[in-house]
Every structure is written in C-alpha cells, then in structure tokens.
Amino acid sequence: MSMCSSSSSSSSSSAKLWIVHGIVAGAAIAAAFGARAYLGRSGKFRSRVVGIIPARFASSRFEGKPLVQILGKPMIQRTWERAKLATTLDRIVVATDDEKIAECCRGFGAEVIMTSESCRNGTERCNEALGKLEKKYDVVVNIQGDEPLIEPEIIDGIVKALQASPDAVFSTAVTSLKPEDAFDPNRVKCVVDNRGYAIYFSRGLIPYNKSGKVNPQFPYLLHLGIQSYDAKFLKIYPELKPTPLQLEEDLEQLKVLENGYKMKVIKVDHEAHGVDIPEDVEKIETLMREQNLS
Numbered sequence: 041m042s043m044c045s046s047s048s049s050s051s052s053s054s055a056k057l058w059i060v061h062g063i064v065a066g067a068a069i070a071a072a073f074g075a076r077a078y079l080g081r082s083g084k085f086r087s088r089v090v091g092i093i094p095a096r097f098a099s100s101r102f103e104g105k106p107l108v109q110i111l112g113k114p115m116i117q118r119t120w121e122r123a124k125l126a127t128t129l130d131r132i133v134v135a136t137d138d139e140k141i142a143e144c145c146r147g148f149g150a151e152v153i154m155t156s157e158s159c160r161n162g163t164e165r166c167n168e169a170l171g172k173l174e175k176k177y178d179v180v181v182n183i184q185g186d187e188p189l190i191e192p193e194i195i196d197g198i199v200k201a202l203q204a205s206p207d208a209v210f211s212t213a214v215t216s217l218k219p220e221d222a223f224d225p226n227r228v229k230c231v232v233d234n235r236g237y238a239i240y241f242s243r244g245l246i247p248y249n250k251s252g253k254v255n256p257q258f259p260y261l262l263h264l265g266i267q268s269y270d271a272k273f274l275k276i277y278p279e280l281k282p283t284p285l286q287l288e289e290d291l292e293q294l295k296v297l298e299n300g301y302k303m304k305v306i307k308v309d310h311e312a313h314g315v316d317i318p319e320d321v322e323k324i325e326t327l328m329r330e331q332n333l334s
C-alpha cells in the first residue's frame with residue numbers, strides 16, 4: 041500500500057490578481073532591446089515552463105512534513121493538485137531525496153525526480169532537478185510544498201510577469217500585510233518601485249514610519265514564498281557567493297538584488313496559510329472546513 045490515501049479533489053481558486061505591474065512596460069522593453077532574438081519557436085519569450093515542487097523528508101521543525109495529512113490528503117498532493125490547475129506550466133515535477141515521498145507522489149500520479157540529500161535548500165533542489173530533466177525549459181517555478189492552498193492564478197501570474205519582463209531574472213508574489221504581522225520576523229516584508237520591481241526585502245517592517253508604529257494608511261507588502269526564475273539564472277544562482285544583506289537578514293532572495301539582478305513582483309490577493317509547524321495543520325483544516333474546501 042502506498043503512504044497516502046486519496047480522496048476527490050476540489051479547488052477554490054479565488055485569487056484575483058489585483059495588480060500585475062508593468063506587463064506592458066516589460067513588453068515595450070523586450071521590443072526595444074530586440075528580445076525577439078531570444079524568442080522560441082512558439083514566438084513567445086521564455087515560453088517553456090516547468091513547475092518544480094521541492095520536498096524533503098527531514099526538517100528540523102516538522103519531520104516528514106510533505107506527507108502530513110490535511111483533511112485526509114497528503115499536503116504534497118494538495119500542492120500538486122493546485123499546481124496542475126495552472127495554465128502556464130508545461131510540466132510539473134516533484135523533486136525529493138526521499139523514497140517514501142517519491143512513492144506517495146507516484147501513487148497519486150505525479151512525476152518524481154530524485155535529488156540528492158546534500159541539497160541545502162529548495163532552490164538547489166530545483167536546480168538539480170532541472171539538470172536531470174531531458175528537455176530544456178526557459179522558466180522554472182519553485183512551488184513550495186508548504187503552501188497547500190496556493191492558487192493556480194498566482195503561479196500563472198508570476199510566470200506571465202517573468203515572460204513580460206525580459207530585464208528580470210526572477211519573479212515572485214506579495215500580498216497585503218496584516219497589521220498584527222508587522223513585527224513578526226518570520227513574515228518577510230517587501231518594497232517595490234513604481235514598475236513593480238523589488239527594491240528590498242526585510243524581516244523588519246519596511247518602510248518604517250518615524251512614529252515607530254504601524255501606519256494604518258500604508259499598504260505594506262508581505263512576501264509569499266513562491267518564485268520563478270529564468271532557467272539560465274537558476275544555474276548560476278547557487279554559485280553566487282553569499283552577500284552581506286542576505287546573511288544579515290537570512291533571506292536568500294537578497295543575493296539576487298545585491299548582485300544587481302532585477303526581480304519582478306506581482307501583488308495578489310491571498311491569505312497565506314503556510315504549514316511550518318505541526319500546529320499549523322489544525323489551523324488550515326479549520327479554515328478549509330469553514331470555506332467548504334475538501
């Protein structure tokens with residue numbers, strides 16, 4: 041018997057993209073810089089897209105997390121089913137170092153790529169998996185397995201943003217920050233420029249009001265874990281040396297900005313329901329019952 045049981049799937053995809061900055065500006069830049077030269081056979085920039093769900097068994101805070109049952113279905117399966125609904129992904133693979141996770145995923149129909157235990161994090165695991173795929177891809181979406189309610193529209197949103205912004209190598213999503221999360225260092229804040237490119241990410245509250253308090257009028261942004269990369273950039277990303285701000289904030293994505301690369305950010309309407317510790321499972325189940333998700 042496989043590790044996981046299955047039940048019928050349902051999806052409630054209610055995320056509205058409230059702003060997708062700069063798609064038009066990005067397209068204009070593509071034309072201006074002759075990005076046509078890079079267009080694939082489909083005639084679309086960065087057209088071949090693979091979604092990778094990195095999943096490891098060992099975890100300091102939550103052993104075996106990808107296999108935890110959420111309303112009767114393993115968390116990894118829920119993430120995968122959401123990703124399947126995205127229209128921009130040509131292929132979805134689970135990248136894991138663990139046979140139990142692999143067996144479970146094959147059981148519900150996912151394609152699995154085995155990666156080594158030495159991958160230090162999800163980005164490295166995505167990169168290793170990308171190298172093992174026999175086909176070439178232009179864009180890699182790193183779909184974290186700990187957000188089982190990720191809306192497919194968010195996946196599509198970051199892919200389209202990267203396709204429309206040839207000067208960016210990376211794209212990611214933010215949503216409105218709740219005032220009670222303002223001073224929680226586990227909630228990463230982000231500020232963007234007026235074309236939707238990331239200026240900075242911080243565990244502290246940014247921007248910082250001189251009153252020292254949360255300004256109820258300011259639209260603070262919370263970073264969501266999902267990200268997509270240009271495949272060529274993903275190959276060099278792990279090799280870039282750690283940078284001072286990255287080390288100080290313990291935020292991997294700062295390395296991208298500190299090296300002068302551009303990162304496109306889309307704003308979405310999303311309630312973050314990350315599962316980081318065992319206690320989060322009950323919270324997410326309660327919420328799903330309330331919203332009639334099964």
Ligand SMILES: *[C@@H]1O[C@H](CO)[C@@H](O)[C@H](O)[C@H]1NC(C)=O
Pocket residue numbers: 249250251253254255256257
């Ligand atoms: C700071 O926050 C207050 C509200 O708490 C707001 O009225 C003010 O405009 C903000 N900015 C500055 C520079 O004080």
Ligand SMILES: *[C@@H]1O[C@H](CO)[C@@H](O)[C@H](O)[C@H]1NC(C)=O
Pocket residue numbers: 160161162163164277278279280282292295
């Ligand atoms: C995670 O991966 C990135 C990119 O591959 C790398 O730069 C970073 O140092 C890694 N972080 C840790 C904590 O190993």
